[in-house]
Every structure is written in C-alpha cells, then in structure tokens.
Amino acid sequence: MVYEPLKSFTRRYLTYAQQWILPPTCISCGGNGNHSLNGVVLDLCSACYTQLPFNRCACTVCGLPLPESSPALYCGQCLHHPPPHHAGFCAFTYRYPVSDLIRPFKYGHQLACARLLGELLAQYLQHKHATPWPECIIPVPLHRKRYHIRGYNQTIELARFLHQRLNIPVRLDVLKRLKNTPEQAGLSRDERLKNLRQAFVINDVAIPDHVAILDDVITTGSTVHEVAAILNKAGAQRIEVWSVARAS
Ligand SMILES: [Zn+2]
Ligand SMILES: [Zn+2]
Numbered sequence: 001m002v003y004e005p006l007k008s009f010t011r012r013y014l015t016y017a018q019q020w021i022l023p024p025t026c027i028s029c030g031g032n033g034n035h036s037l038n039g040v041v042l043d044l045c046s047a048c049y050t051q052l053p054f055n056r057c058a059c060t061v062c063g064l065p066l067p068e069s070s071p072a073l074y075c076g077q078c079l080h081h082p083p084p085h086h087a088g089f090c091a092f093t094y095r096y097p098v099s100d101l102i103r104p105f106k107y108g109h110q111l112a113c114a115r116l117l118g119e120l121l122a123q124y125l126q127h128k129h130a131t132p133w134p135e136c137i138i139p140v141p142l143h144r145k146r147y148h149i150r151g152y153n154q155t156i157e158l159a160r161f162l163h164q165r166l167n168i169p170v171r172l173d174v175l176k177r178l179k180n181t182p183e184q185a186g187l188s189r190d191e192r193l194k195n196l197r198q199a200f201v202i203n204d205v206a207i208p209d210h211v212a213i214l215d216d217v218i219t220t221g222s223t224v225h226e227v228a229a230i231l232n233k234a235g236a237q238r239i240e241v242w243s244v245a246r247a248s
Contacts, residue, residue: 063090090246091124118161135208
C-alpha cells in the first residue's frame with residue numbers, strides 16, 4: 001500500500017460518507033443524478049449520459065479512436081510499429097463532458113468522480129473484454145513529490161473502484177516513478193518520450209504474466225508505452241492498457 005497523507009485520507013472518506021447521506025447528484029450538470037445503467041444508479045443525469053463520447057470503434061492494441069464503422073482492428077501506428085503492450089481498452093474519447101469530469105477529478109479533489117468514471121470504465125470493460133482478466137491492475141504512479149502536493153493519485157482511486165467491481169487485485173508495489181517529469185500536456189511526441197526516458201523503475205518483486213496498466217487519460221500513449229516496455233523487460237507476457245479516456 002502507499003502512504004496516504006491524513007488530509008487526503010480524511011477528505012476521501014468524508015466524500016464517500018457524503019455520497020451515502022445525500023441523494024445522487026449529476027456530477028456534470030448538478031441536476032438529479034439518477035441515470036441507471038445495468039441496474040447501477042450513476043451520479044449522472046440521463047441527459048448528460050447521452051452526451052458521453054463512448055469509444056465504440058477503436059484500435060484493439062492502443063485504444064485510439066478509429067472512424068465509426070471502420071472494419072480495421074488496429075491503427076496505422078500499431079500496425080507498422082507494434083507497441084510493447086498487447087491490448088488497449090479506453091472507454092471514452094477525451095471530449096466534453098468526459099474532459100470536464102476528468103479535470104476536476106485530477107486537479108480539483110473531486111474524488112466523487114472516481115465512483116462515476118470507475119463505474120463507467122468497469123461496465124465498458126465488462127462489455128468489451130472478451131479474454132480472461134489480467135492477474136492485477138497496475139496504476140501509473142505519480143512521483144512522490146507530486147503525490148504529496150496533490151494529496152492523492154486519481155489513477156489509484158480509479159483502481160480501488162475497479163478492484164471492488166471486477167475483483168482484480170491492485171498492485172502498488174510493482175512500479176515506482178523516479179523522475180518528477182513536467183506535465184506532458186503541450187509537449188510533442190518526441191519531447192514526451194525524452195521526458196519519460198527512465199522515468200519509471202520496477203521494484204524487486206515478482207511480476208505476474210498478465211497485467212493491466214491503468215491511467216486516467218491516454219494522450220499520445222508515451223507513458224503507457226514506457227511502462228509497458230519495462231514490464232515487458234521484467235517478464236510480463238501479456239500487457240493490457242486501460243484508461244477512462246483516449247485522446248484522438
Ligand atoms: Zn447532468
Ligand atoms: Zn493503435
């Protein structure tokens with residue numbers, strides 16, 4: 001387990017307590033959150049649910065959105081330069097209103113979004129994931145300094161929720177972030193790759209054969225690519241990448 005600052009721990013449990021006491025509210029528009037999806041009431045209204053940009057047609061390896069009704073299984077990049085991971089599942093394209101749910105979740109302590117986004121990702125995976133589940137989920141870690149400034153890692157919060165819903169263990173002991181890399185937003189693909197070189201290290205623990213790397217948003221894929229490469233080198237045989245959203 002990771003050490004969690006007391007402030008963040010208290011905030012998280014107050015948020016969860018509040019969710020039980022207060023009626024569900026749509027996190028997107030503030031109205032009544034009563035949209036039911038496969039028997040689960042979401043913190044989302046029906047009008048906002050219909051606006052969700054589901055990633056229906058996507059590259060099966062990296063999750064990149066493909067044109068609607070495209071018969072292709074892979075994007076051009078994965079076809080010509082296969083990445084070190086083998087399957088990708090990204091529930092949404094990174095567009096409104098999902099982008100407006102992820103930003104406050106990531107930077108604004110809106111931890112209630114973990115339940116909503118986690119539920120939507122869990123249901124997407126249950127619908128799309130036809131092969132056996134991975135043996136564990138490995139959330140992309142934040143650097144220690146950034147974790148303490150933010151007080152939480154939104155990807156670990158998502159992983160906790162997926163563990164509850166899918167009963168897959170979460171491993172926080174596998175991967176460590178060595179470099180406190182600047183935010184990747186706004187950098188070119190080459191700059192991102194340079195930025196991430198040797199940013200992660202594998203701890204001295206046994207690596208399961210089949211793992212899922214979890215990130216909240218995949219933009220160019222550089223981060224999951226880097227993590228998959230070192231997991232691959234450490235002996236993982238089948239590596240999946242999971243995320244709530246994928247930039248197109
Ligand atoms: Zn709404
Ligand atoms: Zn691809």
